[in-house]
Amino acid sequence: MRGSAPPSARLQRPDALRLIARAFPDQPVVLTLGGTIREMLAVVGRRPNHLYILDSMGLPVPIGLGLAVGLADEPGVERVVVVEGDGSLLMGFSVLTTIGLLQPKKLVVVVLDNGVYLATGGQPTAAPATDFVGAARACGLRAEQADDAAALEAALGRAGHDDGPWLLRVPVGTEAPPTAFFLEDPVVLRAEFDRWLASRRAGGA
Amino acid sequence: MAGTAVDERSAAIIAGIEAIGPRYVLMLPSSTLKAVVGHFLQAPGVQTFPVPREEEGVGILAGLVLAGQRAVMIIQDNGIGNLITALATFPQAYHVPMLIVTARRGGLGEYNSMIHTVSEHAEALLDAAHLRYFQLDGHTPLDAWAPTVERAYEYAQITHRPIFLLVNLMGG
Numbered sequence: 189m190r191g192s193a194p195p196s197a198r199l200q201r202p203d204a205l206r207l208i209a210r211a212f213p214d215q216p217v218v219l220t221l222g223g224t225i226r227e228m229l230a231v232v233g234r235r236p237n238h239l240y241i242l243d244s245m246g247l248p249v250p251i252g253l254g255l256a257v258g259l260a261d262e263p264g265v266e267r268v269v270v271v272e273g274d275g276s277l278l279m280g281f282s283v284l285t286t287i288g289l290l291q292p293k294k295l296v297v298v299v300l301d302n303g304v305y306l307a308t309g310g311q312p313t314a315a316p317a318t319d320f321v322g323a324a325r326a327c328g329l330r331a332e333q334a335d336d337a338a339a340l341e342a343a344l345g346r347a348g349h350d351d352g353p354w355l356l357r358v359p360v361g362t363e364a365p366p367t368a369f370f371l372e373d374p375v376v377l378r379a380e381f382d383r384w385l386a387s388r389r390a391g392g393a
Numbered sequence: 394m395a396g397t398a399v400d401e402r403s404a405a406i407i408a409g410i411e412a413i414g415p416r417y418v419l420m421l422p423s424s425t426l427k428a429v430v431g432h433f434l435q436a437p438g439v440q441t442f443p444v445p446r447e448e449e450g451v452g453i454l455a456g457l458v459l460a461g462q463r464a465v466m467i468i469q470d471n472g473i474g475n476l477i478t479a480l481a482t483f484p485q486a487y488h489v490p491m492l493i494v495t496a497r498r499g500g501l502g503e504y505n506s507m508i509h510t511v512s513e514h515a516e517a518l519l520d521a522a523h524l525r526y527f528q529l530d531g532h533t534p535l536d537a538w539a540p541t542v543e544r545a546y547e548y549a550q551i552t553h554r555p556i557f558l559l560v561n562l563m564g565g
Contacts, residue, residue: 239459247452247482250453251483253456254459257417258456258459286442286443377487
């Protein structure tokens with residue numbers, strides 16, 4: 189699973205983000221850190237179901253795990269999606285063991301793996317030496333790799349239909365389109381997400 | 394039969410956490426809080442589970458709170474150093490309330506020489522990070538222990554931030 193599509197065929201991160209947002213337009217989506225957030229804003233705009241984790245490296249998956257566990261019995265929420273990068277996942281890699289222990293059926297972790305810390309200048313991560321799919325499976329998750337747009341759409345469809353917990357590894361390129369800084373107050377971000385989640389719960393499935 | 398002071402304080406912490414009514418208790422290993430952790434591992438209606446690192450626990454606890462759940466986390470004070478960045482960048486910045494019940498180590502009677510080097514600075518670390526805490530120790534009347542646990546949880550809700558409850562079962 190360490191092999192990837194040739195660089196020329198790889199998705200770029202904004203392409204993957206567009207597909208993820210399209211696959212889960214009305215489910216909670218926890219988004220990792222600055223560059224990924226700015227690109228998601230650039231491709232689909234600000235969404236109330238998106239929880240923007242501005243600067244908590246290593247925490248997006250644990251936060252999504254807590255949401256997925258806490259919303260397990262909530263009929264208005266079918267999936268909790270976390271969009272994570274390889275660097276941030278590696279900072280809190282132990283969370284895979286906790287996911288395996290708790291088995292939250294609604295959790296879908298999508299790892300956009302570019303092999304570098306792109307936001308800080310492209311320094312290498314340990315991801316090229318790491319079998320994310322194998323590690324996730326060893327911890328008790330369902331895991332797949334999606335190398336291109338069609339494979340990612342299909343994998344997102346399976347993750348939306350079949351119970352998890354899921355980890356989808358998506359090799360992506362390192363193109364970083366220019367994007368504007370996102371300087372919103374975190375309290376506002378949380379309040380918007382809270383309101384959306386409350387309305388989702390009130391409305392039911 | 395009357396228990397030891399540690400037994401009585403453990404029972405009071407259990408009563409205080411039960412008054413909160415958590416559905417989830419997150420735990421790291423604690424020798425001094427083993428009776429408390431052991432109780433909740435067996436408690437019906439409460440899902441108690443281990444987290445391997447304190448900052449991972451902060452993330453999971455925050456997610457549970459955002460999902461509308463009542464939950465607490467139990468740690469030892471030698472893990473406070475692991476927590477600071479996680480707390481500062483998410484629960485403090487996003488105003489997510491949470492109660493972290495924290496066993497004190499170090500001090501008189503401590504057998505682990507390496508624990509002093511971090512545990513003696515627990516308050517200083519929390520102060521530097523602007524993290525509010527309350528303390529229960531040998532100076533606290535036993536009948537105040539359980540209500541303080543519950544009030545600390547309520548204080549976190551009212552002030553929209555993480556709150557630590559530092560508990561010294563050995564007395565301090």
